[in-house]
Amino acid sequence: MDTREKDIENLKDYKYGFTTDIENIKAPKGLNENVIKFISNIKKEPKWMLDFRLKAYERLKHLKEPNWQKPKYPKIDYQNLYYYSAPKSMKDKPKSLDELDPKLLETYKKLGIPLQEQARLNGIAVDAVFDSVSVATTFKGELTKHGIIFCSISEAIQKHPELVRKYLGSVIPITDHFFATLNSAVFTDGSFVYIPEGVKCPMELSTYFRINASETGQFERTLIIADKGSYVSYLEGCTAPMRDENQLHAANVELIALDDAEIKYSTVQNWYPGDENGKGGIYNFVTKRGLCKGKNSKISWTQVETGSAITWKYPSCILKGDNSIGEFYSIAITNNHQKADTGTKMIHLGKNTKSKIISKGISAGFSDMTYRGLVDINSKAKNSSNYTQCDSLLMGNKCGAHTVPYIKNKNSDSNIAHEATTSKISEEQLHYCQQRGLNPEEAVGLIVNGFCKEVLQQLPMEFAVEAQKLVGISLEGSVG
Amino acid sequence: MNEQLQSDFDKIVKVSKISKEETKIKKEFLNKFIKSGFPNRKQEDWKFLDISQIIKKNINGLSFFNDYSQSNEIDTSIFVNNLEHNKIIFINGRIEKIDFDHEDQNKIEISDDTKKDIPFDYENSLIDLNSALNNKVLKISIKKNYSLKKPLIIYHSTNDKINSTNINLRLDFELGKNSCLKLIDYFTNNTAKNFINIFYNFNLEKDSILKNYKIDKFRNNNLKYFFNNIEQENNSVSETFILSAGSDYFKNEINCNLNGEYSSAFINGFFSLKENQQHEIRTTIKHLVENTKSYQLIKSVLGKNSKSAYQGRIFVNSKAQKTDGYQLSKAILLDETSEFNAKPELEIYADDVKCSHGSASGSLDENSIFYLMSRGLNYQQSKELLINGFLLDVVEKITDSEIRNLIKDIIGLKE
Numbered sequence: 001m002d003t004r005e006k007d008i009e010n011l012k013d014y015k016y017g018f019t020t021d022i023e024n025i026k027a028p029k030g031l032n033e034n035v036i037k038f039i040s041n042i043k044k045e046p047k048w049m050l051d052f053r054l055k056a057y058e059r060l061k062h063l064k065e066p067n068w069q070k071p072k073y074p075k076i077d078y079q080n081l082y083y084y085s086a087p088k089s090m091k092d093k094p095k096s097l098d099e100l101d102p103k104l105l106e107t108y109k110k111l112g113i114p115l116q117e118q119a120r121l122n123g124i125a126v127d128a129v130f131d132s133v134s135v136a137t138t139f140k141g142e143l144t145k146h147g148i149i150f151c152s153i154s155e156a157i158q159k160h161p162e163l164v165r166k167y168l169g170s171v172i173p174i175t176d177h178f179f180a181t182l183n184s185a186v187f188t189d190g191s192f193v194y195i196p197e198g199v200k201c202p203m204e205l206s207t208y209f210r211i212n213a214s215e216t217g218q219f220e221r222t223l224i225i226a227d228k229g230s231y232v233s234y235l236e237g238c239t240a241p242m243r244d245e246n247q248l249h250a251a252n253v254e255l256i257a258l259d260d261a262e263i264k265y266s267t268v269q270n271w272y273p274g275d276e277n278g279k280g281g282i283y284n285f286v287t288k289r290g291l292c293k294g295k296n297s298k299i300s301w302t303q304v305e306t307g308s309a310i311t312w313k314y315p316s317c318i319l320k321g322d323n324s325i326g327e328f329y330s331i332a333i334t335n336n337h338q339k340a341d342t343g344t345k346m347i348h349l350g351k352n353t354k355s356k357i358i359s360k361g362i363s364a365g366f367s368d369m370t371y372r373g374l375v376d377i378n379s380k381a382k383n384s385s386n387y388t389q390c391d392s393l394l395m396g397n398k399c400g401a402h403t404v405p406y407i408k409n410k411n412s413d414s415n416i417a418h419e420a421t422t423s424k425i426s427e428e429q430l431h432y433c434q435q436r437g438l439n440p441e442e443a444v445g446l447i448v449n450g451f452c453k454e455v456l457q458q459l460p461m462e463f464a465v466e467a468q469k470l471v472g473i474s475l476e477g478s479v480g
Numbered sequence: 481m482n483e484q485l486q487s488d489f490d491k492i493v494k495v496s497k498i499s500k501e502e503t504k505i506k507k508e509f510l511n512k513f514i515k516s517g518f519p520n521r522k523q524e525d526w527k528f529l530d531i532s533q534i535i536k537k538n539i540n541g542l543s544f545f546n547d548y549s550q551s552n553e554i555d556t557s558i559f560v561n562n563l564e565h566n567k568i569i570f571i572n573g574r575i576e577k578i579d580f581d582h583e584d585q586n587k588i589e590i591s592d593d594t595k596k597d598i599p600f601d602y603e604n605s606l607i608d609l610n611s612a613l614n615n616k617v618l619k620i621s622i623k624k625n626y627s628l629k630k631p632l633i634i635y636h637s638t639n640d641k642i643n644s645t646n647i648n649l650r651l652d653f654e655l656g657k658n659s660c661l662k663l664i665d666y667f668t669n670n671t672a673k674n675f676i677n678i679f680y681n682f683n684l685e686k687d688s689i690l691k692n693y694k695i696d697k698f699r700n701n702n703l704k705y706f707f708n709n710i711e712q713e714n715n716s717v718s719e720t721f722i723l724s725a726g727s728d729y730f731k732n733e734i735n736c737n738l739n740g741e742y743s744s745a746f747i748n749g750f751f752s753l754k755e756n757q758q759h760e761i762r763t764t765i766k767h768l769v770e771n772t773k774s775y776q777l778i779k780s781v782l783g784k785n786s787k788s789a790y791q792g793r794i795f796v797n798s799k800a801q802k803t804d805g806y807q808l809s810k811a812i813l814l815d816e817t818s819e820f821n822a823k824p825e826l827e828i829y830a831d832d833v834k835c836s837h838g839s840a841s842g843s844l845d846e847n848s849i850f851y852l853m854s855r856g857l858n859y860q861q862s863k864e865l866l867i868n869g870f871l872l873d874v875v876e877k878i879t880d881s882e883i884r885n886l887i888k889d890i891i892g893l894k895e
Contacts, residue, residue, distance in 0.1 A: 068524070379816065394831035397798050407822040407839055412813035415842035418824070424831040 016270065020106075026216075027084035033057065036185055039084050043154050043188075046161060056174040056184035063178045070370040070402065071310045071339030073283060076248060082216045083186045087130060127152060127191045127207045129220055139203065149194040150205055153221050156192035163194055167225055171254040171291045171318070180287040183219045183252040190220035190251070195230035195261070204460055206235040209249075211271075211282065217248040224254070226261035228294065233264040235463055238271050238307070244280045246309060251286045259294030259321070264302070266459050267315075268467050271307035278337025278366070281309025288315035292324035292350075300327040301344065302458040304467040306474040309338060314372065316345035319353035319381075326355040329455040331467075333474045334367030334399070343373035343390075343405075348381035348414070357388040360452050364395035364475055370402040377414045384414040392422040393451055395444075395475070445472045481542070482514050488544035492613065496548055510612035516605040525604075528789035528821040529760050531705070534729050538703060539673050544646045548574050548615045558637055558668045563886050565664070566632040571639060573615060573647035573676075580632075587626040592616045599681065599711075600735070606705055610679045614648040624656035624685070631662035631883060636676070638702070643672040650679045655688035655716075662691045662880060665706075667726060669698030676704045684716040686740065691719045691880055696726040697890050699754075703729040714740030721878055722749030723887065724759045731760040737768060738800075744773040748877040751779070752891075753786035753818075760789040767800040767833075774804070779874050780811035780841075781867055782818035789821040792837070798829040807837035812844055812870060868893055 027038045036057055040050040065076075126139075127150065143150050149160060156164050174184040191207045211218050226232055238249075249271065255263050265288075274281025284307075290299035301315040311334075317326030328344040346355035355375070363369040371390045392401035403420045425447050433443035449456070452471055456464050489510055493503050518532035519525070535542060552571040559567075569577040580588055598607060622628065638647070655661055684690055694706065704727050710718050722732050736745045751759045765774045780788040794805040811820040824837040844866055852862035872893055878884040 379819075392826075392828070394828065394833075397801070397829070397831045399831070400827070400829040402828060403824075403826040403837070405822075405824060405839070407820075407824075407841070409811070409813060409820045409841045410818075412816050412818060412843045416840065418822075418839040419836070420824075420826060420838070421836040422826055422828050423834060 016272070023088040024085050025088055026082045029082055030079045031081070031083060031186070035083050039186060039188060042084070043157070045154075045157055048161075048165060049157055052169065052174065053185050056181050059175050060178070060181045060185055063181055065178050069312055069341045071312065071341055071368060073246070073310055076283070078182075081248065083219065084188055085216045127205075129189055129191070129207060129209045142203070146199050146202065147196040148199060148201055149192065151192055153187075153190045153192045153223060156223070160192070160194070163225065164192070164223065167254070167256055168223055169254075171256060171289045172252050172287055176287065179250045179285045180252055183221060183250050183287070187219045187221035187252065190222040191224075192222070193224040193232060193234065195226045195232045197227045198229045200230065201232040204233050204235055206237070209236070209238040211247055211249065217250065220251040222251070222253040224263055224265070225256045226258065226263050226297075228258045229260045231262045233460060234266070235460060236265070236267045236269075238269050246274075246281060246283055248283045248285065249308075251288075253286070253288040253315075255290035255299055257290065257292050257294060257297035257299050257324075260296045261294060262298040262300075263290065264300045265290070265315070266463055267301075267303040267305075268459075268463055268470065269303065269305045269307050269311070270470060273307045273336065273338050274309040276336050278309070281338070282307065284308035284311045284313065286313040288313060289318065290316065290326070291318045292321050292326060292353075294321045294324075296323045297321050298325040298327070300329070300458070302329045302455065303331070304455070304459070304470065305330070305332040305340060305342060306470050308340075311338075311340040311342050314343050314345055316347070317355065318347045318349065319355065319384075320349045322350040323352045324350055325353070328355075328357045328359070329458045330359045331362070331452045331455045331471065332360070332369060333362045333471060334364070334369050335474055336365040336367060338365075338367045340368070341370040341372055343371045345374040346376070346386060347374075348377040348384040348386070351380070351382045351384070353381055353384045355386045357386070357390070358454050359390040360455055361390070361392040361401055362395070362448060362451070362475065363392070363399040363401050366398045368400045368402075370404060371420075372404045374406040374408070375416055375418070376408045377411050377416065379410040381411055382413045384411065386416045388416075388418040390420045391451070392420075393448070394422065394424050444475065448472075448475060484541075485510070485514065485544050489612065491545050496615065506612050509608045513605050513608040513612055516608070519605055525762060525791070528791070528823075529729070529731065529758050529787065531703075531729070531731070534703060534758065535675060538701075538728060539644050539675060542644055542646055542675060544613060546573055546613075546615075546642070546645055546647060552576055552639055552641070555637070555639075558635060560633060560666065560886065562889070563882065564630050566628070566630055568632065568634045570634065570636050570649065572642050573649050575616065575618065582630040583628055584626065587623045589621040589623070591619050591621075600709060600737075604707070606677055607679060607707060609646070610648045610650055610677050613646065614650045614679075617650045617652060619652040619654065621654040622656055622659040622661055625658045626656070627660035628662060631664055631880075633664045633666050635666050635668065636678070637668040638670050638672060638674055638676075640670070640672060642674060644674065646675045646677065648677045650681070653680065653682045653690075655682070655684045655690060657685045658687040659685075660689040662883065663693070664883065665692070665694045667696040667698070667700070667704075669700045669726065670702070673701045673703070673728075676702055678704070678706045680706075680708045682708065682710045682718070684710065684712045684718060684743075686714045687716060688713075689717045691883075693721045693723075693878070693883055693887065694732065695723045695887065695890060696730055697723055698726045700726050700728070702727045705731050705733070707733045708735065710734070710736040710745070712736065712738050712740060712743040712745065715742045716740060717744050717746075719746045719879060720748070721887075722747075722761060723891065724749060724761065725752040725891075727759075728756065729758050731762065734761075734763045736763070736765045736774070738766060738772040738774070739768055741769050741771050744775075746774070746877070747776045747778075748874050749778050750781070750871055750874045751788040752781045752871070753788055754783040756785050758787045760791070762791040764793045764795065765805070766795045766797070767803040767805065768797045769800055771802045772800060772804075774806070776807045777874055777877060778809045779871060780809075780820055781871065782811060782813050782815070782820060784815040785817045787819040787821070791823045791825070793825040793827065794835055794837070796828040796830050796833055796835065801830050801832040803830065803833040803835065805833070805835040809839045810870075811841035812867065813841060814844070
């Protein structure tokens with residue numbers, strides 16, 4: 001067996017599917033004011049934060065769950081969920097990694113995310129989120145030297161309230177859509193990043209999300225602020241145990257880039273996708289939005305979506321500052337009974353704004369893939385341009401691939417170009433590869449990797465290797 | 481509005497002497513319409529241009545009563561001169577003349593006793609409105625192996641007898657095996673503000689060919705909605721061309737079902753809009769069996785304060801392997817106030833298909849203008865020449881050379 005086959009053999013089953021047996025503190029089941037107060041209380045939040053949550057909850061009562069998406073799912077009983085679950089050992093936050101529950105350390109080690117800093121060679125600072133709380137953040141010392149704040153959002157609420165208060169909810173207002181508002185009311189933890197003026201973050205920042213407890217929704221909240229002239233590259237990874245039930249993950253991610261700042265946000269999403277028959281898996285309903293607030297700012301989203309039973313998200317850019325740039329690179333792979341409805345929104349408000357969308361969708365098995373995107377060029381966004389390319393690859397005739405772009409051009413000086421193709425791997429391509437000694441699976445892997453290359457290139461090195469493997473594995477068994 | 485609708489409906493039943501049975505069917509449609517009202521932007525298909533708002537804004541007190549018992553005088557000046565053709569003339573929604581002089585009368589059958597049901601699933605309250613209020617539904621059947629010698633022109637005109645009125649019209653076409661029909665819908669220019677709601681239903685049998693050209697060129701203040709449903713059997717071909725330029729509001733909707741193998745559908749058209757015009761084309765092409773083909777090309781030239789929208793949907797069933805689908809929309813925005821919206825949609829459930837779409841919008845290319853101006857044309861001339869070329873591309877797609885030349889004449893395009 002060569003190494004590749006071994007890799008596949010090892011990874012064929014969802015290897016992150018284990019559960020960690022750990023004692024939890026949970027909020028009472030259900031969604032009501034008391035639960036929100038409970039969450040706020042246990043996190044020792046200031047009053048303004050509680051008010052923020054309650055305001056969102058008030059609003060939520062008037063909102064209906066959206067229903068326009070392509071993948072339909074059985075109704076979620078929001079009263080039958082735990083909105084807060086945390087390892088007991090986290091009740092009083094450990095001061096250093098040495099005090100951290102060894103079980104948690106073990107879990108992250110198993111996931112390949114060692115939290116001990118000395119074990120980390122490639123210099124990525126990690127914030128690890130376990131169910132509802134952030135358990136550890138590494139490399140704090142190094143980052144503080146540069147004045148960078150990288151901590152859990154709960155900590156930021158305590159220590160940097162002025163920043164959180166100013167920016168939280170400024171990109172995704174609490175009155176947004178149903179899931180975003182739900183998140184605003186009950187969010188538990190997530191990461192907070194602040195890069196001060198003129199600082200180029202010396203290492204990749206990363207958050208690792210893990211759902212462990214059952215019947216729990218994970219509502220994480222991430223806020224990244226890049227001050228004038230700064231740069232940050234942020235990575236996000238996710239896994240969950242294998243369960244028969246469907247678990248909800250409704251996160252809000254807000255990015256703010258001020259003058260000349262750049263944020264690069266990469267996601268490798270590998271939530272548990274459910275079994276071959278489509279049982280179980282995560283509902284990944286995430287709101288991600290970036291605001292290019294200042295001049296010459298840039299936000300770039302890169303995502304590799306291979307997990308989740310249903311993925312429903314549109315990482316977006318609001319290009320408000322003049323000359324700002326928004327980019328979106330995506331690979332979405334669905335196999336078995338997975339469903340994905342994903343894409344982006346590029347809202348051009350400032351002059352000379354540019355955006356680029358590259359989306360690659362691959363569907364196999366019984367799955368359904370939809371690209372849905374909006375390009376909106378406002379009448380004031382003079383001289384703006386957009387380029388969109390979305391390609392889909394189909395494997396088998398039981399799956400579907402759909403493209404639903406919305407294009408609105410209200411400015412005569414602006415250009416929008418959109419292209420989309422749908423095809424399958426041609427016999428010629430396969431034949432060519434096989435002729436040169438590759439077996440069919442390898443040939444498909446090679447072709448698919450070529451198909452995805454434009455997006456994979458955008459990922460930071462370590463992630464790209466991981467993602468490339470993931471692409472191969474997700475499609476395992478769909479050829480033939 | 482509903483009371484008005486109700487009383488106008490009763491008035492129509494009284495004047496037109498509609499049978500009890502028919503009244504009952506019509507009443508059902510009416511109730512369905514009253515329940516949903518005019519479509520609005522909350523409905524996905526009406527997202528870009530909200531007809532309920534447009535009607536409210538443009539027509540004060542829309543009347544639904546239309547007296548079909550009175551005949552109208554035909555104004556012969558509206559006729560197309562340099563093309564021999566058969567005629568059907570509608571004035572104020574009433575059929576004034578049917579003339580198939582150029583054809584073998586045995587090969588064409590015209591009847592008005594068609595069943596009034598709708599042969600397909602729909603969620604469209606305007607079809608309900610049409611079915612409740614239309615006058616006679618004519619069915620035109622072309623017998624098998626017969627190709628019409630001359631094109632049929634349907635004149636849609638209104639006179640100054642009516643204003644702020646809703647006109648509903650429905651025609652059914654049955655094209656027998658190996659038959660051919662060239663159909664031109666010709667809208668004339670009148671200034672009254674009416675809401676015209678037209679519904680065509682085509683049935684194309686094996687090997688038949690339909691060529692439908694809709695010409696709305698002359699500036700008028702009407703609001704129009706035109707729905708085509710096309711059912712296609714094996715090896716049939718439908719070609720639709722839409723010239724959308726005259727009315728204040730015009731929405732063309734085409735629903736085409738490719739039910740038979742080797743059938744193909746072509747939809748081409750352009751918008752040429754000025755002051756406050758709002759036009760839309762929405763197409764749905766369903767590839768339901770193997771080896772079918774569709775091609776769409778829509779272009780827009782948008783002047784001051786105008787708005788165009790194109791929603792194109794290609795649906796490919798899991799059985800429909802070897803489908804070939806193509807969709808392209810292009811727009812030139814001439815003014816800061818013009819707006820272009822597009823939603824080219826692909827919905828694909830089969831893997832051995834070739835489907836692609838593209839959309840591009842922007843201003844006229846400065847380099848091209850510079851090139852022309854450096855060769856002695858002035859700015860205006862250069863602009864016109866470029867737009868001319870841009871639109872000519874679509875007109876060239878018309879397969880019938882006689883009609884292509886006619887359309888070129890009408891819009892003054894030069895080669």
